[in-house]
Amino acid sequence: MVGWQQQSKAYSAEKQFNSLSLLVSRQRAWIEINLSALAHNVRTLKDFLAPQTRLMAVVKADAYGHGAVTVAKTALANGADCLAIATLSEGVELRQAGITSPILILGAVNAPEDIKAIAAWELEPTICNPEQALAFASTMTGLGKSLLVHLKLDTGMSRLGTNWQEATPFVQFVQKLPNLEIASIYSHFATAEESDRRIMNLQHQRFRQVIEQLKVEGFVSPSIHLANSAATLSDRTTHYDRVRVGLALYGLYPADHLQQVIELKPVLQLKAKIAQVKTIPAGEGVSYGRKFITQKDTKVAVVGIGYADGIPRNLSNRLRAIVSGQLVSQIGSITMDQLMLNVDHLTDVQPGDTVTLIGQQNKLSITADDWANALDTISWEILCGFKHRLPRINVN
Structure with missing residues (x-):
């Protein structure tokens, strides 16, 4: 019986491999999502946290380009407790996929029809100010049901949220509104990835001051959360009841100085196929604008991927790739659908x-950080830039 089971597993693995090979063979370019690496990262992060701290997996922006539904299901199956997204439509997508865990909407929603949709899909919104709270209370009263809401405080990010100095009256105001139940109070760091901790510490001090003042006034929030990926890795005192982890989930570090904290594995790989190999004579220009001129006869590989797929055009003549186990240089301007490599x-x-x-x-x-450093940007932007015409293929 054991032998039969092993043969069955081997057959299933071979069938899956053949299906994957067939799927890849039909693509000009694609993204591979390593679900084993994702599972490793979730479990590693969960083990890093105190037992009482919940892991909120941030899967907004299609899970940073990795595929929100697949990432959410894998994260939840490996220890994540809840999810966070940015928009109503992102939350609906997860619910339609059968995901039942708590889902926090990090962005602000104001329209009555959107509030009704939030209630219908059992999502948990962020409330940023009294006016928004009133809109939610009014709509929910009309529906005759209550809704869990999360109150956002601005402790120095200067983005969404009520100013921390006005936090106590804001929380007390929401407490008195009908049909709203406060699920948590939270804020967001502006500089957690930086080695200079002064601003981060100032924001944390402000947040603690608010929480203590609320306790004096007789209110204890059911949940408190503050830490993003960088704060989660750099300062355990910021963990509180839950942490909101995005970038680290996908195997990238928010800063170089955090790489030794835990072992993360990159989840995403970007691949494409060579469409043509040709020799360009010496003195010829390559691609639009002739930004690269061959100094000698040069063998060039034309690859079926370009800026319409999410490769920044500003990486032209700076991009590198791996072909046959060797590094090669990209030459000429990256075009909408293709780029050229020097494979001489x-x-x-x-x-x-x-x-x-x-x-x-x-x-x-080659990492997303390599691209980001070349462009003087951040890896978050690189990951979120890959377009949907690149199929996401899940591998283990």
């Missing part, structure tokens, strides 16, 4: 060969 030093490169643009091959690695 490769002896055997053919149309259909796979190019790794972000990911690992042998001992070589």
